[in-house]
Amino acid sequence: MPTSQDHVNGLQNGYSEMKQLVLLEQTDQVKELHTILRDKNTDHSEFLFTADRLMRLVIEEGLNRLPYTKCTVTTPTGCNYEGIKFARGNCGVSVCRSGEAMEGPLRQCCRSIRISKVLIGDDQQMLYARLMPDISRRRVLLLYPILSTGSTVIKAASILLENSVEEENIFLVSVFSTPQSIAQIHSQFPNITIITSEITCDIPFYFTTKYFGTD
Template structure:
């Protein structure tokens, strides 16, 4: 954990304590501006159960029950942590101070290892007085870092090549059939970095907006590769406040045949409630981010595109 200062001390979490009620952290603004809508979205609470038969039924049931209990315990502890964080007031934000807890409680969460370089980039993005030119330049650097880290989650295979000296080198190469999907508008800020890393990658778009009367998020536009169900998908969205926008995008991808396990969300900053919203609904989704904190830089989209 890379700490600049300590401002909040969290009590230890006991696995036997009662689960507090859920609370949402962070307030969203207009979707497409780098933040999200706060519209309610019914949580998928159903879980599948397998039916065993034959001599292995007892063993299979025991294994399944143990896995469910372990998952339930992690979810309970995650809820407790988020509720404790919601009770705090943050006049000072400490870089990456909650990473270790969330990495332990959310199995498919990946956080860019913090160091002086990444924290310096985060500092410029969070600084309201950063000139826009500096903001965009440093934001692009941080985006490139998280994109490169996200590529590590893609499947690869062994490859042997011949070196200039005539020897052999046993390395790897990525499998093809990957694509990027940006959630308009703020997700488009991440497209250039993805193309810089993968020159010929196909990139689709999803536009999600909140209805002014019902406040429900809905998909207004989606342009996806025709064979997206056969591809690994890098879903691009830099700032998550509630998680509702990404939830809608995930449902749109699944509706088009994409498997959860084939989706990697590339994100810069996320609130704890957004992580919970995604992790509770999409168990196989991989989330790659740089920081999880109750205070997210919600001005990102407006500052990046010069609409602030």
């Protein structure tokens, strides 16, 4: 008899074909990181180290979706190397407070990237927003680690669109996502790209509090 996890696995396989959804390859390394983060015996130091590793993997996958330009550099041996560099105009927007956990890993991947912030209340009303004046011309990595219902992200995305950010320029970077949250977000914003490490009904809701040591 199929289990709920079988159902989720089927959804993962189906979602892997969607252009606007990027699921990390479920390698043994990723599975081990998920295991450590779910183990009740994992102490705070190990949890922090593991969470940062996993968030960097998700962020790196998000960066793979951003445009680049070709360039030529000269190596220390005097040879020319035909390479690439990211196109200008990328930024991060963290949805406080949980999204702030992803700011450090993002800066570890993109040292000079600028990061804005939005704060959404429990009633899904905007309490605070600090966005760059030119954000309408940027591609946005929207940082929010746990997608449970998708309602907070929908509000954050609405704020970005109200500030003239193009929907296709929003890349939602998450760690754990439910099938329902993905469906809800894409029902309203089908052109937003969602990047996540796992699609699961077993969301570790304690992720942020344990990360910040407030559990």
